[in-house]
Amino acid sequence: xxxxxxxxxxxxxxxxxxxxxxxxxxxxxxxxxxxxxxxxxxxxxxxxxxxxxxxxxxxxxxxxxxxxxxxxxxxxxxxxxxxxxxxxxxxxxxxxxxxxxxxxxxxxxxxxxxxxxxxxxxxxxxxxxxxxxxxxxxxxxxx
Amino acid sequence: xxxxxxxxxxxxxxxxxxxxxxxxxxxxxxxxxxxxxxxxxxxxxxxxxxxxxxxxxxxxxxxxxxxxxxxxxxxxxxxxxxxxxxxxxxxxxxxxxxxxxxxxxxxxxxxxxxxxxxxxxxxxxxxxxxxxxxxxxxxxxxxxxxxxxxxxxxxxxxxxxxxxxxxxxxxxxxxxxxxxxxxxxxxxxxxxxxxxxxxxxxxxxxxxxxxxxxxxxxxxxxxxxxxxxxxxxxxxxxxxxxxxxxxxxxxxxxxxxxxxxxxxxxxxxxxxxxxxxxxxxxxxxxxxxxxxxxxxxxxxxxxxxxxxxxxxxxxxxxxxxxxxxxxxxxxxxxxxxxxxxxxxxxxxxxxxxxxxxxxxxxxxxxxxxxxxxxxxxxxxxxxxxxxxxxxxxxxxxxxxxxxxxxxxxxxxxxxxxxxxxxxxxxxxxxxxxxxxxxxxxxxxxxxxxxxxxxxxxxxxxxxxxxxxxxxxxxxxxxxxxxxxxxxxxxxxxxxxxxxxxxxxxxxxxxxxxxxxxxxxxxxxxxxxxxxxxxxxxxxxxxxxxxxxxxxxxxxxxxxxxxxxxxxxxxxxxxxxxxxxxxxxxxxxxxxxxxxxxxxxxxxxxxxxxxxxxxxxxxxxxxxxxxxxxxxxxxxxxxxxxxxxxxxxxxxxxxxxxxxxxxxxxxxxxxxxxxxxxxxxxxxxxxxxxxxxxxxxxxxxxxxxxxxxxxxxxxxxxxxxxxxxxxxxxxxxxxxxxxxxxxxxxxxxxxxxxxxxxxxxxxxxxxxxxxxxxxxxxxxxxxxxxxxxxxxxxxxxxxxxxxxxxxxxxxxxxx
Numbered sequence: 001x002x003x004x005x006x007x008x009x010x011x012x013x014x015x016x017x018x019x020x021x022x023x024x025x026x027x028x029x030x031x032x033x034x035x036x037x038x039x040x041x042x043x044x045x046x047x048x049x050x051x052x053x054x055x056x057x058x059x060x061x062x063x064x065x066x067x068x069x070x071x072x073x074x075x076x077x078x079x080x081x082x083x084x085x086x087x088x089x090x091x092x093x094x095x096x097x098x099x100x101x102x103x104x105x106x107x108x109x110x111x112x113x114x115x116x117x118x119x120x121x122x123x124x125x126x127x128x129x130x131x132x133x134x135x136x137x138x139x140x141x142x143x
Numbered sequence: 144x145x146x147x148x149x150x151x152x153x154x155x156x157x158x159x160x161x162x163x164x165x166x167x168x169x170x171x172x173x174x175x176x177x178x179x180x181x182x183x184x185x186x187x188x189x190x191x192x193x194x195x196x197x198x199x200x201x202x203x204x205x206x207x208x209x210x211x212x213x214x215x216x217x218x219x220x221x222x223x224x225x226x227x228x229x230x231x232x233x234x235x236x237x238x239x240x241x242x243x244x245x246x247x248x249x250x251x252x253x254x255x256x257x258x259x260x261x262x263x264x265x266x267x268x269x270x271x272x273x274x275x276x277x278x279x280x281x282x283x284x285x286x287x288x289x290x291x292x293x294x295x296x297x298x299x300x301x302x303x304x305x306x307x308x309x310x311x312x313x314x315x316x317x318x319x320x321x322x323x324x325x326x327x328x329x330x331x332x333x334x335x336x337x338x339x340x341x342x343x344x345x346x347x348x349x350x351x352x353x354x355x356x357x358x359x360x361x362x363x364x365x366x367x368x369x370x371x372x373x374x375x376x377x378x379x380x381x382x383x384x385x386x387x388x389x390x391x392x393x394x395x396x397x398x399x400x401x402x403x404x405x406x407x408x409x410x411x412x413x414x415x416x417x418x419x420x421x422x423x424x425x426x427x428x429x430x431x432x433x434x435x436x437x438x439x440x441x442x443x444x445x446x447x448x449x450x451x452x453x454x455x456x457x458x459x460x461x462x463x464x465x466x467x468x469x470x471x472x473x474x475x476x477x478x479x480x481x482x483x484x485x486x487x488x489x490x491x492x493x494x495x496x497x498x499x500x501x502x503x504x505x506x507x508x509x510x511x512x513x514x515x516x517x518x519x520x521x522x523x524x525x526x527x528x529x530x531x532x533x534x535x536x537x538x539x540x541x542x543x544x545x546x547x548x549x550x551x552x553x554x555x556x557x558x559x560x561x562x563x564x565x566x567x568x569x570x571x572x573x574x575x576x577x578x579x580x581x582x583x584x585x586x587x588x589x590x591x592x593x594x595x596x597x598x599x600x601x602x603x604x605x606x607x608x609x610x611x612x613x614x615x616x617x618x619x620x621x622x623x624x625x626x627x628x629x630x631x632x633x634x635x636x637x638x639x640x641x642x643x644x645x646x647x648x649x650x651x652x653x654x655x656x657x658x659x660x661x662x663x664x665x666x667x668x669x670x671x672x673x674x675x676x677x678x679x680x681x682x683x684x685x686x687x688x689x690x691x692x693x694x695x696x697x698x699x700x701x702x703x704x705x706x707x708x709x710x711x712x713x714x715x716x717x718x719x720x721x722x723x724x725x726x727x728x729x730x731x732x733x734x735x736x737x738x739x740x741x742x743x744x745x746x747x748x749x750x751x752x753x754x755x756x757x758x759x760x761x762x763x764x765x766x767x768x769x770x771x772x773x774x775x776x777x778x779x780x781x782x783x784x785x786x787x788x789x790x791x792x793x794x795x796x797x798x799x800x801x802x803x804x805x806x807x808x809x810x811x812x813x814x815x816x817x818x819x820x821x822x823x824x825x826x827x828x829x830x831x832x833x834x835x836x837x838x839x840x841x842x843x844x845x846x847x848x849x850x851x852x853x854x855x856x857x858x859x860x861x862x863x864x865x866x867x868x869x870x871x872x873x874x875x876x877x878x879x880x881x882x883x884x885x886x887x888x889x890x891x892x893x894x895x896x897x898x899x900x901x902x903x904x905x906x907x908x909x910x911x912x913x914x915x916x917x918x919x920x921x922x923x924x925x926x927x928x929x930x931x932x933x934x935x936x937x938x939x940x941x942x943x944x945x946x947x948x949x950x951x952x953x954x955x956x957x
Binding site for chain 2: 002003004007008011012014015018019022023025026027028029030042043044057059063064084085086099100110111113128
């Protein structure tokens with residue numbers, strides 16, 4: 001076997017090892033109920049903001065404290081604490097992806113990714129709804 | 144129904160050319176294929192003639208589609224959905240191009256346009272390989288054309304037609320029962336360009352990036368041609384094309400990084416976002432392929448790897464296209480396209496290139512010449528091979544990590560990215576950087592085939608010594624103490640700094656010691672210096688990145704948890720100097736700019752030592768396209784050795800959208816006054832069609848204003864002009880409220896209560912929001928300039944190599 005082949009095989013083995021170790025780092029998309037069962041372990045939640053509960057963010061008091069209640073599709077909810085500024089547009093987002101872990105029955109959030117109706121491309125249904133609404137408004141103003 | 148004011152001809156023409164380009168590219172593909180296959184010169188010529196005619200037709204079609212779509216957008220023909228959806232009348236002129244490629248269709252057209260240009264340049268420069276390579280380009284053109292036709296084949300919609308009419312796109316809307324729907328304000332104005340994309344980088348970055356993507360098809364086409372014709376001499380002309388591709392794609396990627404740095408509040412130029420990774424991976428593989436190609440040219444080794452890497456490079460472009468455009472990255476990326484209407488087509492686009500060529504490779508692998516003799520470990524090719532393999536594997540690791548959503552979809556798992564996805568990449572890529580840095584330093588000092596040991600050591604000892612001393616000094620006195628990820632990672636950072644310094648020093652010395660300053664042949668060294676400088680800049684600016692906006696205000700009621708917490712935002716009150724560690728910051732004022740529709744904040748930074756005083760103007764831009772709220776754009780102060788980078792994280796005006804205060808009705812007539820909590824409001828007079836009216840008015844509308852004065856308790860007077868506009872054509876009324884920001888007061892016209900006396904009802908709203916509060920995030924990026932300079936030097940080096948190769952091949956022909 002050539003030296004080169006050995007080197008190549010070693011490098012490929014290292015690459016595979018790196019990818020396997022990556023699988024140890026990954027989190028999983030979990031529900032709130034499952035996340036509660038493994039406190040302290042990093043998980044990723046896909047949820048939405050529970051608008052019936054208060055959202056607490058007062059930049060005068062502390063610009064690095066946001067708390068709100070997240071609600072998942074199964075109807076479970078949990079209080080989320082995020083030690084950072086409130087992402088703009090948070091109330092409007094349909095879905096939020098939260099990374100963090102459950103601690104003392106609260107979700108200590110490290111990162112929030114907002115899923116707005118769209119980022120770059122308009123969601124056609126939303127556009128249509130939006131347009132219809134403003135059309136009806138004009139319509140009613142006329143009469 | 145006859146609609147008023149529609150322009151149907153350009154759209155019909157556009158769609159005609161879209162279909163024509165589909166047909167022409169298919170004809171071109173077949174004709175080029177036949178031309179390559181046949182051995183008879185006459186027959187070959189006639190096929191080639193046909194192919195060129197078809198490719199010319201294709202080019203004309205693509206150009207026409209391009210121009211027509213731009214014509215629709217720039218003339219605001221909003222009867223076309225694409226024009227309506229991606230632009231608006233109030234958009235600045237220079238961003239109309241960005242509107243063009245905001246949507247999937249426009250960016251596909253950009254790609255298609257570059258294929259045409261590249262195709263003709265190729266035909267002009269490399270006659271010998273024209274037929275097979277243009278077969279591949281034409282076929283790619285065919286695939287892209289299918290994305291743009293928007294025709295139904297047996298109930299399956301193929302592609303998305305950019306020339307579709309608004310009323311066809313959303314035919315069921317009641318709006319289209321009105322023949323004059325185009326004068327409806329929302330339609331007339333347009334849906335606008337996404338506020339994040341309203342940036343000059345977005346005008347220039349996509350064309351360069353797509354030229355880069357498009358150009359990777361040339362090495363791929365060469366590889367296909369070589370396999371098909373069992374002729375491996377393509378490896379000679381391919382080098383300059385690969386250099387070009389590397390230079391342009393590299394520039395395009397880093398322009399995207401510059402955009403992210405300048406206009407996104409990510410707090411940096413690179414976030415390992417899937418979209419970024421997807422563009423980086425083809426570049427890494429292309430560069431690996433280029434090095435394999437060089438090895439083969441000089442020694443005859445590594446031909447198979449050259450094939451594989453060039454095939455992978457373009458295939459990864461296609462795979463990335465699928466990742467970023469199918470919507471599959473929805474949960475992991477902040478800026479992928481959404482909407483999965485073309486998923487199947489995109490998967491097929493990738494497979495239809497990747498699979499057949501890979502099969503062809505395996506069928507032909509026996510006929511690819513290999514050298515049995517082992518490479519010497521004192522040869523350049525040995526280490527170049529290892530370097531290229533490392534680059535390739537690093538690309539595979541990146542794309543594998545990025546592909547978890549695909550993996551989830553196929554295997555129905557629910558793997559999410561790691562808690563700190565950036566670090567998950569960094570902790571691997573830093574070792575890649577170390578290996579590549581050292582290899583770029585050492586390898587050029589080795590000769591192809593074999594190097595006398597004495598020669599190698601004689602040449603390399605000095606650069607090595609200089610690098611050790613320099614990086615030692617940087618490590619000792621540079622205060623690089625990024626301990627957040629543990630001591631092991633810190634050591635890796637220091638080693639990587641050595642590797643990058645070694646890369647810079649050794650390649651610079653190589654130009655003097657070995658090449659004796661002959662810059663004409665120094666392309667590779669220059670590219671390597673640039674790459675190593677870039678690595679150096681990345682390492683220093685990231686490991687020494689500092690958060691300046693630590694909250695030292697004393698109004699911090701915030702408990703630190705046992706985990707470290709970011710606490711990266713500082714609250715500023717208007718007019719109050721706030722202590723921010725190294726600087727005192729004052730939020731002086733904010734102004735809305737009607738021209739670019741942004742709200743600018745003027746912030747005065749005074750350093751404690753009194754030397755560096757400056758102003759920053761971060762801004763916020765109201766989000767559009769159905770999203771409310773604001774997106775923040777940072778502002779930076781550039782110093783030679785660092786950038787101070789600040790952006791607004793929240794500001795109190797933002798909440799004005801959601802406040803619960805409602806309008807209180809008040810009755811008033813001209814000359815009368817009414818009260819609000821902090822003073823009185825006087826209605827001076829009612830004016831119909833006033834001369835200087837501050838609100839924009841559409842054609843056919845007559846504005847009416849209520850000329851009012853607000854007098855606050857402290858005696859200050861504020862003129863205010865709420866009003867309304869009547870559209871004479873359909874007698875609709877548009878309300879035009881006005882605000883007195885200083886008094887948190889909003890006034891609007893409600894209705895006329897008595898036409899004889901002119902008495903009317905107005906609405907008064909007093910918002911509870913403070914308007915003088917914002918939170919700010921401030922970073923310091925030291926030596927960030929080195930990142931950009933490194934990229935520029937690398938690109939120059941690649942272009943120098945390209946020119947050098949072109950000249951060389953000319954000489955050898957003559």
